[in-house]
Amino acid sequence: MTSKILVVEDEREIADLLVAYIERAGMQVLRAVSVPEAIMIHSQSAPDLVLLDIGLPGGDGLDVLAAVRRRTDTPVIMVTAVDDDVSKLSSFRIGADDYVVKPFNPSEVIERIRAVLRRASGAREPKRITIGPLIIDLESRLASCVGSEASERRLNLTPTEFEILAHMARYPRRAFTRAELLEAAAPGSEAYDRVVDSHLSKLRQKLAAEGCKDLIEPVRGVGYRLWLET
Structure with a gap:
């Protein structure tokens, strides 16, 4: 229709x-x-x-x-x-x-x-999102990185970090403002959107430590995006 x-x-x-x-x-x-x-x-x-x-x-x-x-x-x-x-x-x-x-x-x-x-229309969201070495299991709320030996290394994320990462992974390469990421992670929050910078800094460090380096990049004048070179 x-x-x-x-x-x-x-x-x-x-x-x-x-x-x-x-x-x-x-x-x-x-x-x-x-x-x-x-x-x-x-x-x-x-x-x-x-x-x-x-x-x-x-x-x-x-x-x-x-x-x-x-x-x-x-x-x-x-x-x-x-x-x-x-x-x-x-x-x-x-x-x-x-x-x-x-x-x-x-x-x-x-x-x-x-x-x-x-x-x-009720189309079901995929239970698992894979972007390069990054794997996000939305049902179990777990994220991991696949290393060079094909082994998964789990990311120790806070609930807010997981929500931000999952939201960005649903729309790879899209540039998000800090306000959009804050709303996705904590709807209705009264926190300043600059708090997102702190969350993203820690999230990027955790990704890099487990083999998913440079997946999230800042976008000047906008905010951040999840990016994978193809």
């Missing part, structure tokens, strides 16, 4: 770009350019997913997100030029499923749509 995507965007060029890529991916598109129109179309058409800008005529995109969450659990991906941590955390706390900052790669947006739709 074809997925129906509601694009809420008042900048015509951006909306046209998103629509073109979504339709090319075989999905149906609905469009809205304001807060009242977005709320009305969502209630009448029941889209499978919403791409939602924050800066909109007639209010704020977060108002649309809150209205959607009061009625349904429709997946929502924020697509916005607003790149501050307060807006990101507010979006996730209200119920956003993902957050994309403009300018964006439209192909990446399509992959994020597909990933969120898979999760929403």
Whole structure:
């Protein structure tokens, strides 16, 4: 069945770009350019997913997100030029499923749509993620590194370190902000996002000690990503 995507965007060029890529991916598109129109179309058409800008005529995109969450659990991906941590955390706390900052790669947006739709449809998360020498068992909450002799060396991780590593491993090569990693590891936490630097420093040391050196790298001006040279 074809997925129906509601694009809420008042900048015509951006909306046209998103629509073109979504339709090319075989999905149906609905469009809205304001807060009242977005709320009305969502209630009448029941889209499978919403791409939602924050800066909109007639209010704020977060108002649309809150209205959607009061009625349904429709997946929502924020697509916005607003790149501050307060807006990101507010979006996730209200119920956003993902957050994309403009300018964006439209192909990446399509992959994020597909990933969120898979999760929403109940597609089971793999029990085990393998990235190069790193193995993460999500069911037993264990992580290990495979050495040159094919032996697994278990990582002694704290719960927060494990959550951060597992979250990054689900989206390898994606650059995460500190706020995103903090939200993944401790939803609703009031801690400063710079605390993530401390967790990542210890996590990188533990990975290196067990043979998984240089898997996590800092991304200047953004945060961190899990990277494997291919």
